[in-house]
Amino acid sequence: MIEANNPEIDVDDLMEKVREEVAKRQTKPFTKENANRQPSIGINPLLAHQIQAFLNNAESKSQVRTEFPEKLNRFPFTLSRRFQKFVLRLYAFLFKEQRAVNFSLIQALRESFALNQQLSEQIADLQSQLKSIDERYVKNHIDIKNDLAQQQQLVDCILDEVKCRLPELLKSEQLQKLINQNTGLVDAFYVALEDKFRGSREEIIERLKVYLPRIAQAEIGIKNLPILDLGCGRGEWLELLRDEGYVARGLDINQLMLDQCNTKYLDVIEADALTYLKSQPDASLGAVTGFHLIEHLPFSVLINLIEESVRVLKQGGLVIFETPNPQNALVGTHNFYIDPSHLKPLPSALVKFMLEHSGFEQVEIINLHPYDESFKLSGSPVAERFNEYFYGSQDYAVIGYKP
Known part of the structure; x- marks a missing residue:
């Protein structure tokens, strides 16, 4: 719709760039190579600048024209000022609804772009939190395993010493009696x-x-x-x-x-x-x-x-x-x-x-x-x-x- 009123804007090219960026952000299959790699979050700054430039250009071209294009003010297309104003008003009237659609589309693209950036920041924050939780879980898991291993070694050492010193292991009733008394x-x-x-x-x-x-x-x-x-x-x-x-x-x-x-x-x-x-x-x-x-x-x-x-x-x-x-x-x-x-x-x-x-x-x-x-x-x-x-x-x- 935009290009019908503004031939300088290539909307297909703009949409193709957006599609390429969306395709890049699709979840990659899990592999050993990317298992520990932090995914890229957010649109590339250069591409973001290009998209903003496209939108700004599209918006400027969708404004109501107040002057004839420069190339139509040259011979042999020279027209009187009164006739130019008439043509511009007729042009504005004929494409009034088209301009409204164009502005709505541009605004929707701007909102979508802003929402994309906001979601990217939130995803980056969540990934940072998940990484912190993972590191803490791994650390706690290692600490607990070390504690259990040390305790197991201590118990084994005590039992081995008891077996060496006692000719006959105490019965459970005897052990419980000693424990209760103490x-x-x-x-x-x-x-x-x-x-x-x-x-x-x-x-x-x-x-x-x-x-x-x-x-x-x-x-x-x-x-x-x-x-x-x-x-x-x-x-x-x-x-x-x-x-x-x-x-x-x-x-x-x-x-x-x-x-x-x-x-x-x-x-x-x-x-x-x-x-x-x-x-x-x-x-x-x-x-x-x-x-x-x-x-x-x-x-x-x-x-x-x-x-x-x-x-x-x-x-x-x-x-x-x-x-x-x-x-x-x-x-x-x-x-x-x-x-x-x-x-x-x-x-x-x-x-x-x-x-x-x-x-x-x-x-x-x-x-x-x-x-x-x-x-x-x-x-x-x-x-x-x-x-x-x-x-x-x-x-x-x-x-x-x-x-």
Whole structure:
């Protein structure tokens, strides 16, 4: 249609260039050669410039003519001005609808070209994200395989040593009896340790109230999206949640502490935290919490526990982990080691990074439980800095949300 009114424009040539570009952008068959090659995204800048030039030329040629072509103003085609105006008006009238069609087509081509560029940018962004996800998946897969291989080697080494030292392997009943006896002694010791250094039940419940606004904001703790507390201990958090009307369940491996929870009629079970998480369906929990738990876990177990927490949480669900703050010098060098089951202090920057690396968003650190003001010095900037590192927050919490 355009060429009928404007013989200078070759629309067939324009459309052929567009078709060639579309053909180039068709998905190529999967081969070893292009498996790892990033596909080209977007129209070539030179071709894009040519297409824009064609469209601009087409639009200019579709305008209403106000003057005769230069070649018709020469002898022997010289016409009077009045006659020229008459011819131009007649020409404009006869091709009025044609011009409207031409303008509509040009505008459609411009919109299509702009949409093509926008889609190209979005595809490039998605490919970049997919590449990042693939790299992260491969890295995690390799790390997990390495951890499993190391653990398997350790188990094999222990079993070989046991076979060499024992004339006869112990029966399963004998092994279980030894395990139960040793576990009972440790459980009793740990309960006494908690009672001595953790604080009273009332004090702990009061401290934990700081997390209630986060639970309310997330709209969780209902029957279909309960809260799971890992290492629930004496059950202070579970008791607080129940009294506030939330649905929650606790896990622990210390039978004496579970007995204390049962006397409060709390929903608790004896189970290993990571094993239990792996048994839960995807997106089945509203929150996963653990208070003074993660400092007890080997690093590989902690990584897996965080990864499983991401999986079992619903979108918008959250994790809350509270742990001693090693930035406080007294905590990092002394108080932390009062508990013999602690492995090593965990700096807040490390734990924050671990959550973000596993996929949590809006991850934040909340500093908690500073020493009483009576401990602190005053009178100089040096005293303020001393207070920060010796009498500052004894614990911190890391909170993250599943996107």
